[in-house]
Amino acid sequence: MINDTIAGVSTAVGNSGISVIRMSGSDSVSIADKIFKGKKKVKEQESHTIQYGKIISPETNEVIDEVLLTKMVAPRTYTREDVIEISSHGGYSIARSILDLLYRMGARPAEPGEFTKRAFLNGRIDLSQAEAVMDIIQARTDRVSKVAVRQLEGSLSNKISNIRERIINILSHIEVNLDYPEYDDEEVSASMAESETIQILDELDKLIDSFNFGKLLREGMEVVIAGRPNVGKSSLMNRLSRKNRSIVTDIPGTTRDIIEEYINIKGIPVKLVDTAGVREAEDKVEKIGVERTIKALEGADLVIMISDISEPLGQEDQTILSKIKEYNKPYIMVFNKTDLIEEERRLEEIKRENPKALYLSVTEDKGVEELEDAIVKYATENNQDIDNQVLVTNARHENHLRRAKSFLESVLTSVRNNMTLDIIALDLKASLEELGSITGDHADEDVVNAIFSRFCIGK
Numbered sequence: 001m002i003n004d005t006i007a008g009v010s011t012a013v014g015n016s017g018i019s020v021i022r023m024s025g026s027d028s029v030s031i032a033d034k035i036f037k038g039k040k041k042v043k044e045q046e047s048h049t050i051q052y053g054k055i056i057s058p059e060t061n062e063v064i065d066e067v068l069l070t071k072m073v074a075p076r077t078y079t080r081e082d083v084i085e086i087s088s089h090g091g092y093s094i095a096r097s098i099l100d101l102l103y104r105m106g107a108r109p110a111e112p113g114e115f116t117k118r119a120f121l122n123g124r125i126d127l128s129q130a131e132a133v134m135d136i137i138q139a140r141t142d143r144v145s146k147v148a149v150r151q152l153e154g155s156l157s158n159k160i161s162n163i164r165e166r167i168i169n170i171l172s173h174i175e176v177n178l179d180y181p182e183y184d185d186e187e188v189s190a191s192m193a194e195s196e197t198i199q200i201l202d203e204l205d206k207l208i209d210s211f212n213f214g215k216l217l218r219e220g221m222e223v224v225i226a227g228r229p230n231v232g233k234s235s236l237m238n239r240l241s242r243k244n245r246s247i248v249t250d251i252p253g254t255t256r257d258i259i260e261e262y263i264n265i266k267g268i269p270v271k272l273v274d275t276a277g278v279r280e281a282e283d284k285v286e287k288i289g290v291e292r293t294i295k296a297l298e299g300a301d302l303v304i305m306i307s308d309i310s311e312p313l314g315q316e317d318q319t320i321l322s323k324i325k326e327y328n329k330p331y332i333m334v335f336n337k338t339d340l341i342e343e344e345r346r347l348e349e350i351k352r353e354n355p356k357a358l359y360l361s362v363t364e365d366k367g368v369e370e371l372e373d374a375i376v377k378y379a380t381e382n383n384q385d386i387d388n389q390v391l392v393t394n395a396r397h398e399n400h401l402r403r404a405k406s407f408l409e410s411v412l413t414s415v416r417n418n419m420t421l422d423i424i425a426l427d428l429k430a431s432l433e434e435l436g437s438i439t440g441d442h443a444d445e446d447v448v449n450a451i452f453s454r455f456c457i458g459k
Contacts, residue, residue: 005031006118007102008110009095010458016090021098022458023107024080028082029071031105035059035098036069042084047073055086055098064101065094079115080122113455117448120440126157127440127448131394134455135218140168143267144217147391156397157439159207159390163200164435170196171428174421193424194415197408204405207392211401213380214393216301220262220269225298226293226324228316229276231308232336235362237261237274240372258292265372268379273300298327302378304371309335309350309359332374333357340363396447397438404434 005025023031032042038053049071057123070085076124077083088094103109111117113134120130128151135148151157169328170193225233241261259274275293277450297303303324307317324331333354339361341347351359358374359368392398406428414424436442 005106005107006110006114006456007099008104008115010085010115011090011095013092014090014437016088019090019095020458021086021088021095021102022110022115023084023086023102023112024077024079024081024118025107026082027106028084029073031102031107032069032071032086034105035101036067036086037067038069042069042071045069047071048076050442051404055088055101057101059104064090065096067098075122075124078124079118080124081118106397110457112453113452113459114457115459116455117452120448120452125152127443127451128156128160128394128397128438129154130395130440131451133459135393137456137459140220140262140269141217141264141267144269147214147217147393150390151393152318155390156392159203159437160438163203164194164432166200167432167435168427171425171432174425174428177421178425184293189421190415190418192426193428194412197411197415201405201408201412204401204408208398208401208405210389211392211395211398214391215395215398216379217269217391218393220271220299221375222271222273222299223302223304223375224273224275224296225304225306226275226297226320227306228234228314228320231306232360232362233274233306234259236304236306236334236336236368237272239362239365239368240265240272258296266376269374294323297329300327300329302375303329303331304334305331306336308337308342309347310337330378332371332378334360335372336360336362396451400434401436404431407431407434411456 003021005027007021007023010020010022022304029043035055035058036042036053037056038045038051040051042051051069051071052066053069055067056062058062059298060379068087070087072078072083074081074083079173084099088098099109116125116130116133119125120127125133132148132151136145136152139145139148173189173192204424225236227233241263242438243261258276261272261274263270263272273296275296276290277393305317305320305324307313333356335350335354338347341350347359352358358367358369358371362368385396392401408425409425411424411431414427433442437447440448
């Protein structure tokens with residue numbers, strides 16, 4: 001049981017309409033009564049109600065602010081402890097003054113993520129749900145936030161819990177056989193372990209397979225725009241990002257460095273990267289830009305290979321394409337400046353020669369939406385039911401799932417090699433611990449502390 005009382009500002013620092021100061025712990029109500037003056041004492045206020053009043057320093061009788069005070073009594077609170085939230089006027093000074101007063105009255109400063117950590121330690125949420133809280137805060141698109149909310153509601157936890165229960169059921173049969181061999185048959189227990197383990201492995205494979213797309217949603221997909229100089233890379237960057245992030249001129253080699261922008265393409269978070277054109281560099285600075293372009297290609301999840309449709313593919317285009325293929329990167333071939341092709345017949349000939357390519361005129365805003373659709377299609381390929389399926393979005397979770405799978409594969413090997421039940425039981429218990437590490441049932445204390453240290457103070 002955690003005995004001390006913590007306090008912190010739960011809203012962002014800076015000028016705002018209000019600031020919310022949160023306090024959690026057994027002394028929250030008594031501390032609030034020392035500084036808050038309303039129609040009722042805080043201890044007499046009903047739970048889950050709001051009261052208007054003033055924060056007054058008991059040391060000087062100075063009125064610090066007019067506030068709204070929310071009282072929530074355990075266990076029906078975020079932390080399952082008594083919680084007080086004070087909504088004051090926004091700004092750094094007022095919030096700081098109220099916090100300092102709470103500290104002097106007996107609370108201590110909350111550590112990063114400590115409110116959510118207490119919710120975990122007090123059993124209101126498990127570890128994967130706690131991590132979902134941070135995913136909600138950091139979500140860049142509605143689709144990402146929906147996945148995180150589902151995880152907070154327990155979609156992954158419930159799935160893991162169901163799998164663990166099935167493993168425990170296998171173990172219980174084996175333990176009965178080991179303790180009371182006269183009441184059970186070893187072959188029956190081994191056969192049951194094999195059939196159940198095969199089904200569980202299938203469930204784990206589905207979760208592991210969902211990670212690539214889950215990671216994409218959580219962290220974003222890196223899309224690199226590549227091409228030789230003056231083919232419209234920067235114009236495309238500006239059009240997709242709806243910002244004038246890149247300088248656009250008729251002079252080849254204008255972009256000398258990597259320009260990045262996070263954007264939302266139909267619910268998919270994308271880190272868009274505009275690169276320098278690849279050619280024989282004319283000066284030292286441009287040469288460095290070309291080197292960075294090659295490095296960006298190596299780290300890309302998807303490449304938009306853009307070329308000028310009014311000119312044939314040249315050596316520079318071939319150099320970029322060879323690099324894309326060398327790094328085994330998926331790419332979308334895009335021909336820009338279709339507005340320069342006056343003859344419709346000639347345009348149709350080019351399209352027949354390159355049927356898988358996309359055709360754009362960024363200056364006339366033609367074909368850009370088709371490119372966006374192609375990016376989304378690539379991102380969501382083989383994930384047709386993404387709004388309903390359980391997605392693994394966290395690398396820590398995926399690592400434990402893979403380790404659990406490895407132990408269960410050892411179970412199958414042991415059964416098929418007629419190993420004794422106690423050997424099989426060891427691998428089953430190991431897989432159980434790996435799955436428990438996801439939800440926090442078997443999580444190492446250092447891992448738990450590291451997870452919550454990434455949270456903001458006040459959450």
